[in-house]
Amino acid sequence: xxxxxxxxxxxxxxxxxxxxxxxxxxxxxxxxxxxxxxxxxxxxxxxxxxxxxxxxxxxxxxxxxxxxxxxxxxxxxxxxxxxxxxxxxxxxxxxxxxxxxxxxxxxxxxxxxxxxxxxxxxxxxxxxxxxxxxxxxxxxxxxxxxxxxxxxxxxxxxxxxxxxxxxxxxxxxxxxxxxxxxxxxxxxxxxxxxxxxxxxxxxxxxxxxxxxxxxxxxxxxxxxxxxxxxxxxxxxxxxxxxxxxxxxxxxxxxxxxxxxxxxxxxxxxxxxxxxxxxxxxxx
Amino acid sequence: xxxxxxxxxxxxxxxxxxxxxxxxxxxxxxxxxxxxxxxxxxxxxxxxxxxxxxxxxxxxxxxxxxxxxxxxxxxxxxxxxxxxxxxxxxxxxxxxxxxxxxxxxxxxxxxxxxxxxxxxxxxxxxxxxxxxxxxxxxxxxxxxxxxxxxxxxxxxxxxxxxxxxxxxxxxxxxxxxxxxxxxxxxxxxxxxxxxxxxxxxxxxxxxxxxxxxxxxxxxxxxxxxxxxxxxxxxxxxxxxxxxxxxxxxxxxxxxxxxx
Numbered sequence: 215x216x217x218x219x220x221x222x223x224x225x226x227x228x229x230x231x232x233x234x235x236x237x238x239x240x241x242x243x244x245x246x247x248x249x250x251x252x253x254x255x256x257x258x259x260x261x262x263x264x265x266x267x268x269x270x271x272x273x274x275x276x277x278x279x280x281x282x283x284x285x286x287x288x289x290x291x292x293x294x295x296x297x298x299x300x301x302x303x304x305x306x307x308x309x310x311x312x313x314x315x316x317x318x319x320x321x322x323x324x325x326x327x328x329x330x331x332x333x334x335x336x337x338x339x340x341x342x343x344x345x346x347x348x349x350x351x352x353x354x355x356x357x358x359x360x361x362x363x364x365x366x367x368x369x370x371x372x373x374x375x376x377x378x379x380x381x382x383x384x385x386x387x388x389x390x391x392x393x394x395x396x397x398x399x400x401x402x403x404x405x406x407x408x409x410x411x412x413x414x415x416x417x418x419x420x421x422x423x424x425x426x427x428x429x430x431x432x433x434x435x436x437x438x439x440x441x442x443x444x445x446x447x448x449x450x451x452x453x454x455x456x457x458x459x460x461x462x463x464x465x466x467x468x469x470x471x472x473x474x475x476x477x478x479x480x481x482x483x484x485x486x487x488x489x490x491x492x493x494x495x496x497x
Numbered sequence: 498x499x500x501x502x503x504x505x506x507x508x509x510x511x512x513x514x515x516x517x518x519x520x521x522x523x524x525x526x527x528x529x530x531x532x533x534x535x536x537x538x539x540x541x542x543x544x545x546x547x548x549x550x551x552x553x554x555x556x557x558x559x560x561x562x563x564x565x566x567x568x569x570x571x572x573x574x575x576x577x578x579x580x581x582x583x584x585x586x587x588x589x590x591x592x593x594x595x596x597x598x599x600x601x602x603x604x605x606x607x608x609x610x611x612x613x614x615x616x617x618x619x620x621x622x623x624x625x626x627x628x629x630x631x632x633x634x635x636x637x638x639x640x641x642x643x644x645x646x647x648x649x650x651x652x653x654x655x656x657x658x659x660x661x662x663x664x665x666x667x668x669x670x671x672x673x674x675x676x677x678x679x680x681x682x683x684x685x686x687x688x689x690x691x692x693x694x695x696x697x698x699x700x701x702x703x704x705x706x707x708x709x710x711x712x713x714x715x716x717x718x719x720x721x722x723x724x725x726x727x728x729x730x731x732x733x734x735x736x737x738x739x740x741x742x743x744x745x746x747x748x749x750x751x752x753x754x755x756x
Contacts, residue, residue: 386581389548392568393575394595394650404598408585 252470256463267461268468275441276449276465282357283432283445284425287364291421295372296414300406303380304388314377320369328366329434332359355437360445363431368421375417376410383409412487416480423476427469498524498559500545500654500686505554507540514540515551516710522688522703527680529697530690532707533733538690539658541707545688546575546656558653574652574685578659580643582631588642589614589627595650617645620679637668644676648683655680657689661696673699694734698722706730 225233256264267273298317302310320328335341336353346353353359387409391401407414429447436443444452446469453462500522507515515537522528530538543549545556547568556563563571583591590597593614596605605613618624621641631639640660647655660676661669677700680687691697697704698718706713706721706729714726725731 386577386579387583390575390577390581390583390646391594391598393546393548393571393573394598394646395569395572396594396598397569400598404594405583408583 249470252463252466255459256467258463259460263460264464264467267458267464270461272441272444273449273461273465276444276446277468279357279360279444280426280446283360283364284422286361287368287425288418288422290361290365291368291372292414292418294369295374295376295417295421296410298373299376299380299410300402302377303383304385317370317373317377320367325363325367325428325430326434329363329431331366332362332435336362354435355439355443357443359435360432360443363435364425364428367428367431368424371421371424372414372417375413375420379410379413380406412483416483419476419479419483423473426472498686500563500688501557502541502545503555503557505541505544505551505556507537507544507549507551513710515544515554517554518707518710518712519554520705520712520715522686524686525684526702527677527687527700528689529701529704530688530707531692531694531697531704531733532713533692535709536707537710538692538705538707542656542658542688542690545654546573547571548575572650572653574647574650574655576640576643576647576655576657576660578662580631580639580663582639582642582646584631586630587627588623588629588631588634589618591631591642592617592627592645592649594646613649617649620648621645622675635668636664637672640664640672644679652685655685655687657687659690659692661691661693669696676700706733708733 256267268277298313301307302314333340333354336346336359337343338347338354340354351358353362387405388401391405392398396404426445427447428445429451432445433448433451436445436448438444438448438452440449440452446465450462450466450469453459453465502521503519505515505518507513518537518541530541532538540549544551545563547566550564583594586594589611593610596610596613599605614627615624618627621644623638623641623645626634626638631642634642640663644657644660661672664672673696689700698721702717703715704718704721705715708729714721714730721730721734722736725734725736730736
């Protein structure tokens with residue numbers, strides 16, 4: 215009978231069992247169980263109850279507002295992210311490292327502060343408040359504020375996906391395109407974009423998930439006006455505080471569902487385009 | 498239509514890549530820029546292609562102030578060291594790229610582009626491989642696609658950066674003879690960068706030996722071999738008498754590395 219040797223990096227059976235058990239236990243307790251609770255609480259009065267909670271005008275308006283904010287914030291961040299990644303990867307300039315660190319800033323700043331910044335700038339008592347009031351422009355407690363706060367917190371997603379990818383790809387193909395007579399724009403469209411499209415899609419996905427799910431920053435600038443400035447996460451809180459559990463959990467389920475769809479798409483992209491996404495390793 | 502390079506100076510930060518290089522490349526000549534790494538040869542080639550700009554000096558081509566012509570308008574066929582083929586495009590699309598990005602009124606019709614691509618595929622002996630992707634080709638084949646892509650734009654000159662650098666010795670020898678024959682057939686002014694003196698001597702009409710940002714000597718291979726002008730040239734070409742054998746128990750290490 216062949217004797218089984220233990221590999222040098224292999225731990226004893228009990229250590230393995232402990233580690234795997236700990237991980238599974240943690241995931242079950244902190245991730246799966248809440249997910250089950252959210253869905254079961256939403257359905258405690260049946261599908262009809264959950265559906266009527268979602269069809270309620272305030273809920274519909276929250277869903278619409280969330281989609282609208284994401285529809286504005288995500289494309290803007292795509293433009294910003296591609297420009298920033300392009301600048302960092304393809305040009306040399308002073309302060310490049312500083313720029314890269316600044317792009318990461320929203321990750322290290324509390325979202326509440328992000329919201330507060332805009333209140334301090336655009337709010338009634340803020341810096342530009344009086345001027346804006348004179349021109350009758352509403353930013354805080356209105357859609358522009360929600361978009362600004364969302365932009366701030368989702369700022370790094372696209373850029374951070376693309377920078378390592380584009381740095382890794384270098385400038386060779388762009389130089390080739392230019393030497394073959396391509397203009398800057400057609401170089402971007404025909405060479406750069408095809409090379410980054412999967413990384414870009416991946417970044418957009420993460421950016422979108424965060425844009426729709428953001429609570430803290432949006433909460434500060436929203437003013438919680440039902441049916442007007444409440445996004446889905448804010449609506450969940452309002453309903454919950456009103457003891458409308460079915461409604462709160464129904465909207466929460468919708469958000470959770472969105473997260474699951476994002477996760478599925480993300481996993482699919484990772485599986486299908488592993489090589490291209492390999493440059494991205496921080497999420 | 499000769500290419501006249503005059504006193505080119507280029508720094509990268511604190512590193513002087515070119516310290517005043519002047520040379521004239523006659524029309525139709527095949528010129529090698531030969532030197533160790535860091536000698537400035539690639540920088541010079543990239544300046545000719547419009548991919549770098551010198552800090553000082555001038556380049557004239559025919560009657561043109563060559564430095565004032567943007568890279569995309571130079572029609573200098575540039576072959577990159579690692580080919581820089583467009584990975585997401587087929588071989589045929591790679592070769593046709595330069596034609597398909599022309600402004601609409603100068604752009605050949607789709608059929609005309611296809612026909613020219615076929616001709617070029619035949620020229621570089623890759624008939625039938627137009628539908629493949631670069632990743633499906635061998636190194637030597639990629640090299641020839643890169644060359645065909647550069648030739649497609651009807652270049653005014655051909656600039657090759659270490660054209661055989663990434664190939665194994667056997668393919669390198671084959672392609673060398675083929676490239677020389679192609680040069681004779683097309684008559685294009687061609688400049689290539691190499692650190693391999695054997696390659697430079699086998700291919701070029703004129704060899705510019707560079708060292709530390711300066712041009713050491715610019716002559717035909719015969720003259721260079723017969724009368725090197727400086728100790729560096731003699732040494733780099735392996736013409737110097739071998740260093741006196743050191744008698745010691747230590748193994749004798751080569752004095753310089755030639756990649």
